[in-house]
Amino acid sequence: MIQRHTVRLASRYTRAWSVRPTSPRPHGTFVRARRRTSAMATADRRVRVAVVGGGAAGLAAAKELRAEGHTPVVFEQGTHVGGVWVYDPRVESDDVTGTDPSRAKVHGSMYASLRTNLPREVMGYPSFPFTKVFAGDDRRFCGHGEVRAYLAAYAEHHTLTEHINTSTEVVKAEPIHGSSSEKDSAAEDSRWGPRWRVHTRRVGASPDSIQTDTFDAVVVCNGHYSEPRTPTYPGSDAWPGVQTHSHNYRTPDDTFAGKKIVVLGAMASGEDLSREIATVASEVVLAARGFDPTAEKNDFPIESYPANAKLKPGIVELIPESSGVKFEDGSVESGVDVILYATGYKYAFPFLDVESDEDENEIVSAEDNCVSPLYKHVFSPSLAPSLSFIGLPWKVVPFPQFEVQGRWIAKALSGSAELPGRDVMSKASEAFEKSLETRAVAKRHAHRMGEAQFEYNDELAHLCGSPPLGTWRAEMYRATGVRKRSEPRTYRDGPTPWSDADAREAARREASSCGFEVDPARDEVEVGVA
Numbered sequence: 001m002i003q004r005h006t007v008r009l010a011s012r013y014t015r016a017w018s019v020r021p022t023s024p025r026p027h028g029t030f031v032r033a034r035r036r037t038s039a040m041a042t043a044d045r046r047v048r049v050a051v052v053g054g055g056a057a058g059l060a061a062a063k064e065l066r067a068e069g070h071t072p073v074v075f076e077q078g079t080h081v082g083g084v085w086v087y088d089p090r091v092e093s094d095d096v097t098g099t100d101p102s103r104a105k106v107h108g109s110m111y112a113s114l115r116t117n118l119p120r121e122v123m124g125y126p127s128f129p130f131t132k133v134f135a136g137d138d139r140r141f142c143g144h145g146e147v148r149a150y151l152a153a154y155a156e157h158h159t160l161t162e163h164i165n166t167s168t169e170v171v172k173a174e175p176i177h178g179s180s181s182e183k184d185s186a187a188e189d190s191r192w193g194p195r196w197r198v199h200t201r202r203v204g205a206s207p208d209s210i211q212t213d214t215f216d217a218v219v220v221c222n223g224h225y226s227e228p229r230t231p232t233y234p235g236s237d238a239w240p241g242v243q244t245h246s247h248n249y250r251t252p253d254d255t256f257a258g259k260k261i262v263v264l265g266a267m268a269s270g271e272d273l274s275r276e277i278a279t280v281a282s283e284v285v286l287a288a289r290g291f292d293p294t295a296e297k298n299d300f301p302i303e304s305y306p307a308n309a310k311l312k313p314g315i316v317e318l319i320p321e322s323s324g325v326k327f328e329d330g331s332v333e334s335g336v337d338v339i340l341y342a343t344g345y346k347y348a349f350p351f352l353d354v355e356s357d358e359d360e361n362e363i364v365s366a367e368d369n370c371v372s373p374l375y376k377h378v379f380s381p382s383l384a385p386s387l388s389f390i391g392l393p394w395k396v397v398p399f400p401q402f403e404v405q406g407r408w409i410a411k412a413l414s415g416s417a418e419l420p421g422r423d424v425m426s427k428a429s430e431a432f433e434k435s436l437e438t439r440a441v442a443k444r445h446a447h448r449m450g451e452a453q454f455e456y457n458d459e460l461a462h463l464c465g466s467p468p469l470g471t472w473r474a475e476m477y478r479a480t481g482v483r484k485r486s487e488p489r490t491y492r493d494g495p496t497p498w499s500d501a502d503a504r505e506a507a508r509r510e511a512s513s514c515g516f517e518v519d520p521a522r523d524e525v526e527v528g529v530a
């Protein structure tokens with residue numbers, strides 16, 4: 001079932017965009033004496049911003065907001081910062097397919113053996129190069145614990161801790177419509193979007209112990225790899241074997257040992273997990289839409305797998321009587337013990353107030369994994385700049401993009417980067433979605449970027465008046481992709497086309513060109529090749 005999330009739209013926000021504020025803002029400090037033209041930007045508005053989530057995106061948001069003079073208040077439901085990089089051995093044992101919305105939720109989706117699929121230098125934030133060893137794991141494609149330690153060090157390096165409230169869940173964030181008694185509040189709101197009432201709860205406290213606070217803006221950084229996207233098929237309900245989702249996979253334990261396993265989905269999780277499970281299972285069938293088992297060569301490198309693994313196309317039906325699985329090509333595998341759905345995740349914003357207004361306008365819907373309407377994957381056109389999102393794009397190098405998106409948001413909130421009018425942003429969002437249809441891109445791939453990420457990052461940097469990120473990252477990203485395809489089993493451990501020193505130097509040069517001081521002593525430790 002697709003989740004739809006909508007927050008109320010006040011139609012005046014869409015209509016009154018051209019009205020300019022004329023007096024101090026009641027809740028944020030807004031100091032501006034002269035009339036603006038579209039070419040001029042006010043850079044002196046300072047506001048208080050709620051950041052939902054203290055993962056890699058929330059940390060970048062806090063850093064960029066503070067750099068622009070705002071006051072970020074980060075709410076993180078976990079006990080530590082780092083989001084999915086904080087390995088959580090718990091699974092959602094009462095519903096391992098993740099289909100029951102009332103199940104006890106676990107945010108983490110990392111499995112014990114996970115290593116990065118990007119070199120650490122490429123992954124790192126521009127403002128804090130990932131060129132050092134932080135938790136004793138000196139592999140270039142390091143384990144999750146090393147990334148977690150890097151993120152903790154990022155928070156410390158940028159002195160973000162005082163802005164972070166851990167063990168605090170945002171249960172609801174709602175726009176405040178016309179609450180201000182200021183006579184020009186409508187004009188204020190039309191320029192900056194509404195203020196927000198944010199309801200939080202200490203994790204473990206009673207459900208009615210809700211704290212409420214108000215903010216000038218909300219930046220959503222809640223991640224999108226926690227809510228399983230699990231398909232159902234005819235026969236699913238009565239199927240006798242175990243059906244589980246990669247969100248709830250941690251180790252190749254007894255669930256898999258000696259058993260016959262079907263893994264559905266062959267992106268990063270499907271590939272890594274089927275390979276790991278094949279080391280303990282009796283047989284592994286990796287199924288994905290589009291695979292043609294009769295073709296001489298598939299894109300997928302099944303020849304690099306143990307001999308007990310084979311490819312199949314997508315699933316069409318489950319057959320309870322034989323514990324069977326029927327595939328798109330009509331073939332059937334019987335006696336299957338476990339189906340592991342490595343079918344990805346859904347965007348979900350359960351804390352955003354889910355109502356639609358009398359005009360049925362939707363502020364944010366996440367239908368078919370397309371968060372919409374959005375201006376450049378960041379701003380809700382009708383509430384910008386006071387509602388924004390960091391980290392929606394996928395198939396990207398996330399951390400550097402988080403900083404660029406965070407900076408754009410911070411500058412839009414201060415006025416130093418001016419957004420176009422709401423109607424222009426809405427039209428751009430519509431045009432983008434229309435272009436998906438024209439290009440025959442599935443709606444669920446709306447936020448997939450791949451190569452386009454580099455131009456996108458440059459565009460946002462330009463909108464912020466910042467220099468573009470270095471081209472070295474794109475080159476190393478591409479080189480890693482090539483190596484992953486040619487050496488799928490060993491690409492993380494082999495030599496890279498660049499030396500440690502080159503990679504460090506490139507990351508450092510980028511940091512300095514972006515205006516960040518890099519302490520060479522900090523980078524003394526060599527990143528090793530296992």
Ligand SMILES: Cc1cc2nc3c(=O)[nH]c(=O)nc-3n(C[C@H](O)[C@H](O)[C@H](O)COP(=O)(O)OP(=O)(O)OC[C@H]3O[C@@H](n4cnc5c(N)ncnc54)[C@H](O)[C@@H]3O)c2cc1C
Nearest residue numbers: 053055056057076077083084116117169170222223225391
């Ligand atoms: C298995 C796996 C492997 C990956 N491997 C790589 C890799 O090798 N390299 C790479 O660059 N990226 C990788 N990624 C992508 C990874 O998601 C990003 O690197 C990045 O961590 C995303 O950060 P985020 O802050 O957007 O989301 P998250 O890390 O998910 O953080 C979101 C945070 O928001 C908090 N939160 C959510 N809702 C609320 C709420 N209501 N109230 C308070 N707090 C809330 C969560 O607790 C969490 O801490 C991987 C992802 C997965 C799932």
Ligand SMILES: NC(=O)c1ccc[n+]([C@@H]2O[C@H](COP(=O)([O-])OP(=O)(O)OC[C@H]3O[C@@H](n4cnc5c(N)ncnc54)[C@H](OP(=O)(O)O)[C@@H]3O)[C@@H](O)[C@H]2O)c1
Nearest residue numbers: 115116117231265266267268269270288289314342343344
């Ligand atoms: N560091 C690592 O090595 C590592 C390991 C695992 C994951 N990750 C990261 O974690 C994130 C999530 O990766 P993921 O692999 O879990 O999810 P994903 O990238 O969304 O991939 C899910 C795959 O399942 C397919 N799928 C969905 N429904 C299907 C169905 N009914 N039948 C057949 N196929 C179906 C999807 O196809 P469609 O796109 O067509 O729907 C897609 O190919 C990514 O950022 C990834 O890089 C990294």
